[in-house]
Amino acid sequence: MVPQSLIDRCLREEPKAQYELYQALYGHMMAICSRYERNKEDALDRMNQGFLKILTHLAKRRLEVPFEAWMRRIMINTVIDAYRNERERKAHETLEDPPDAMILTEANGYLQEMEAEAFAELLRRVPDMSRRVFNLFAIDGFTHAEIATLLGISTGTSKWHVSHARQQLQQAILRQAHATAAKTA
Amino acid sequence: MTPEERFDASARKKLDERAFPFEEAHWASMRQALDKGKSGRSAWGLWSGGTAALIAVVAGLWWWNAGDHARHTEKDGSSATTVTGTTIETNAARSDEAKQLTPAREQVNMDGSASTAKAGKAIDDQTDGIDQKERSAESKNAIVHKADHISTSHRAPKRTEANASLTDPDNGQGPATMQPELIAPHIVDASIAELVGDMGTTAPGQEPDPIGEITPGAAISSEDLGKKEGTAAIVEVTEVGNGSTKSAEEMNTASHDAPTASGPTRDQEPDPVAICVVEKREVEKQEVPATAASPDAPDDVTLTHTTESEAVQDLLPVTANAQDSATTEVLDPADLAGLVPHHAPWEIGVFGGIQTTTTRYSGSHSDDWRSASEAMRSAAFGLEVMRMGQHFGVGTGLHYGTYEERLSPGELSELSTWIDPYWYLLPMDTTLFFITDTIDIGGQPYYTGQSINITVNVPTQGADTTSAQVVTREARTIVNRVGYFEVPLLLDAHLVQGRWQFGMRGGPTVGLLSGRRGALPNMSNDGYTSFTDQAFREVMFGWTARGYIRYRFNAGWSVGVEPMLRGQFGNGLEGGDLSRRSSALGGLISLTYRMH
Numbered sequence: 001m002v003p004q005s006l007i008d009r010c011l012r013e014e015p016k017a018q019y020e021l022y023q024a025l026y027g028h029m030m031a032i033c034s035r036y037e038r039n040k041e042d043a044l045d046r047m048n049q050g051f052l053k054i055l056t057h058l059a060k061r062r063l064e065v066p067f068e069a070w071m072r073r074i075m076i077n078t079v080i081d082a083y084r085n086e087r088e089r090k091a092h093e094t095l096e097d098p099p100d101a102m103i104l105t106e107a108n109g110y111l112q113e114m115e116a117e118a119f120a121e122l123l124r125r126v127p128d129m130s131r132r133v134f135n136l137f138a139i140d141g142f143t144h145a146e147i148a149t150l151l152g153i154s155t156g157t158s159k160w161h162v163s164h165a166r167q168q169l170q171q172a173i174l175r176q177a178h179a180t181a182a183k184t185a
Numbered sequence: 186m187t188p189e190e191r192f193d194a195s196a197r198k199k200l201d202e203r204a205f206p207f208e209e210a211h212w213a214s215m216r217q218a219l220d221k222g223k224s225g226r227s228a229w230g231l232w233s234g235g236t237a238a239l240i241a242v243v244a245g246l247w248w249w250n251a252g253d254h255a256r257h258t259e260k261d262g263s264s265a266t267t268v269t270g271t272t273i274e275t276n277a278a279r280s281d282e283a284k285q286l287t288p289a290r291e292q293v294n295m296d297g298s299a300s301t302a303k304a305g306k307a308i309d310d311q312t313d314g315i316d317q318k319e320r321s322a323e324s325k326n327a328i329v330h331k332a333d334h335i336s337t338s339h340r341a342p343k344r345t346e347a348n349a350s351l352t353d354p355d356n357g358q359g360p361a362t363m364q365p366e367l368i369a370p371h372i373v374d375a376s377i378a379e380l381v382g383d384m385g386t387t388a389p390g391q392e393p394d395p396i397g398e399i400t401p402g403a404a405i406s407s408e409d410l411g412k413k414e415g416t417a418a419i420v421e422v423t424e425v426g427n428g429s430t431k432s433a434e435e436m437n438t439a440s441h442d443a444p445t446a447s448g449p450t451r452d453q454e455p456d457p458v459a460i461c462v463v464e465k466r467e468v469e470k471q472e473v474p475a476t477a478a479s480p481d482a483p484d485d486v487t488l489t490h491t492t493e494s495e496a497v498q499d500l501l502p503v504t505a506n507a508q509d510s511a512t513t514e515v516l517d518p519a520d521l522a523g524l525v526p527h528h529a530p531w532e533i534g535v536f537g538g539i540q541t542t543t544t545r546y547s548g549s550h551s552d553d554w555r556s557a558s559e560a561m562r563s564a565a566f567g568l569e570v571m572r573m574g575q576h577f578g579v580g581t582g583l584h585y586g587t588y589e590e591r592l593s594p595g596e597l598s599e600l601s602t603w604i605d606p607y608w609y610l611l612p613m614d615t616t617l618f619f620i621t622d623t624i625d626i627g628g629q630p631y632y633t634g635q636s637i638n639i640t641v642n643v644p645t646q647g648a649d650t651t652s653a654q655v656v657t658r659e660a661r662t663i664v665n666r667v668g669y670f671e672v673p674l675l676l677d678a679h680l681v682q683g684r685w686q687f688g689m690r691g692g693p694t695v696g697l698l699s700g701r702r703g704a705l706p707n708m709s710n711d712g713y714t715s716f717t718d719q720a721f722r723e724v725m726f727g728w729t730a731r732g733y734i735r736y737r738f739n740a741g742w743s744v745g746v747e748p749m750l751r752g753q754f755g756n757g758l759e760g761g762d763l764s765r766r767s768s769a770l771g772g773l774i775s776l777t778y779r780m781h
Contacts (some may be wrong), residue, residue, distance in 0.1 A: 015216075015219075018219065019212060019216075022212055022215055023207050023212070026205060026207045026208075026211070027204065027205045027207070030205040031200070031201075031203060031205060034203075034205070035200060041552070044211055044214070047211070048211070048215045048218055051215060052218055052219065052222065055219070056222075085761060086762075105188060107192065108188070108191055108192050108195055111192070111195045111196065111199060112195055112199075114199065116199050116200065116202035116203045117203065119196065119199045119200070120199075120200060120203060123196075123200075137193075138193035138196055138197065139193075139196065139197050139200060166189060166192060166193075169192075169196070170192070175604055175606055175648065176604075178646050178648070179604065179646075179648040182645060182648065185645065
């Protein structure tokens with residue numbers, strides 16, 4: 001919870017307050033950005049861009065909106081905006097049919113035993129668009145309609161990307177689980 | 186809850202478990218971004234404010250100059266009729282003096298009315314025969330006229346009336362029949378009385394000068410007038426107007442007496458008027474003979490003084506108390522002769538030189554290659570037209586310049602790793618015990634058997650890891666060139682010291698893209714996007730600023746060296762978040778011609 005006094009000091013552009021706010025939000029911001037971006041450098045860029053937006057738009061924030069939710073939305077919008085700007089170069093990315101469905105329960109079992117960082121690594125390997133849609137839908141709670149509006153795609157495509165991401169993750173989880181089992185054997 | 190929802194929840198929970206310890210280095214980069222944004226805002230504000238202030242100052246000076254010029258023009262047109270000069274050394278007054286240096290100007294002085302043409306011609310005819318001495322006397326006439334400017338304006342109309350009656354051919358009194366008695370009182374009233382009073386020629390405690398007591402309408406004789414050095418000039422005016430040779434000779438005598446009479450007749454401080462007369466004669470020695478040598482073409486001299494400014498310029502070295510003392514002190518008459526007046530308004534210049542351009546890229550994955558951008562030299566040249574004032578100017582032109590940089594992005598590759606699971610049989614040595622028989626002893630079964638060592642193959646899952654390094658961008662050295670034609674709004678501030686001119690010039694520019702060549706790294710295809718495929722802004726706003734030192738080597742031409750700064754305000758690229766901003770620092774050589 002960010003105290004209002006800290007926000008007020010940031011509104012007065014006090015450098016120390018900006019530092020304290022950055023420190024307070026760092027974990028949340030980095031968690032969001034690293035989910036959407038493939039590497040740490042990109043995540044850091046997005047986080048700093050988002051924080052800059054937070055500082056510059058702080059005065060426009062409606063007080064009835066919780067600060068954390070507002071910050072979260074700004075960070076997600078920053079990541080999505082950046083992706084939209086880069087979409088042209090991603091146009092060659094082709095949509096592949098999702099592989100055959102795996103047994104979700106088995107994957108779920110492995111997932112709960114996995115290290116968080118290992119799962120994050122698997123998530124990074126999911127293709128860009130699918131990863132972003134999965135993040136928006138499964139992690140951040142956006143609806144397919146909202147995602148379609150945000151990314152300029154159809155709701156059907158959004159659903160496909162979520163499904164594709166899930167199956168990619170499940171496959172990867174199972175592969176990793178089997179590899180681990182083989183090593184221990 | 187469906188299996189999919191359970192998976193999503195598990196994923197959410199797993200991701201929430203991650204922790205990101207704060208890193209100071211990240212804050213350092215954030216701080217840099219904040220400072221950059223703040224300095225960018227302040228720099229933009231500084232530029233905007235500075236530009237607005239500069240424009241306001243230049244506009245104010247421009248307006249002031251235009252108003253001053255209009256006032257001078259108005260005075261020139263009406264000075265002979267209304268004689269409204271209230272300052273001693275206005276340009277109009279000096280211009281009037283200059284006009285009276287020639288016969289052609291004499292008619293202006295003598296007519297002094299809107300109906301100058303006919304009367305002027307009559308006087309011109311009469312004055313054709315005036316010899317050089319008379320011209321010298323006419324030159325003195327200028328001094329009287331100058332003194333007239335000292336008088337207050339309420340006196341002036343009387344003089345105007347006198348002059349009008351003097352030159353009006355329709356009033357039954359042609360110039361030849363004009364009586365001095367009719368003229369002198371008015372003129373004395375209009376000029377000398379004020380001159381004596383205003384110039385302080387009557388010392389405190391002294392008896393009032395008799396001239397000061399002369400009233401309009403009262404007759405005054407030439408003898409009376411001749412007693413005073415100031416009156417001598419007035420006699421000349423009258424007599425020249427009459428066209429009488431005899432009077433002219435008397436006038437000449439009187440005029441020569443005037444400066445010397447000022448000493449013995451007044452035991453006071455030297456009369457400023459007398460000083461001016463002496464100085465004026467020096468001018469006559471230089472200029473009048475040349476005019477008199479060609480009496481058939483008296484307008485020759487006039488043509489050389491077609492503008493007020495030129496006349497003023499000619500008078501600058503001999504004007505004792507000129508306002509523009511800075512100019513008169515610096516300029517030597519010998520040097521001045523070959524130079525165009527420094528305030529000749531229009532100036533055309535060309536320049537060319539070399540500039541070093543710096544281009545900064547940012548955004549859109551430029552981190553890995555933007556530091557590989559090197560500045561390069563390129564050519565810059567242009568043409569400018571300026572309207573120059575004494576210290577400020579404004580103008581425009583057409584500039585051409587190219588912004589160049591050398592990019593040397595390194596190789597970029599992606600390492601892809603695939604893990605493929607597979608099954609294989611893993612041989613395992615083991616011992617098998619085969620039961621061959623069962624023996625019952627006392628109700629207890631016993632087994633007999635045989636141990637056999639054997640190797641069995643156990644199915645095992647393995648994983649193949651396949652790695653592939655794909656070069657997405659090869660290393661390359663590219664020279665990028667983008668050319669612009671720029672139309673600037675130039676504001677100029679300068680200082681003239683003799684033949685040297687020091688100044689600064691600059692302002693905003695509107696650039697039109699004229700050509701581009703090169704490529705930029707990207708993240709797709711072969712790793713490079715040609716400039717021909719890259720969207721550029723066709724119109725770019727920028728700025729230019731130069732300092733200059735110029736040397737004027739003849740009448741209108743000057744050469745100079747000019748350090749220059751120029752740049753673009755915005756992103757030169759269109760679309761995407763890749764930004765390209767260029768600036769340049771260079772040196773120019775200029776050749777300038779001041780039109781006159």
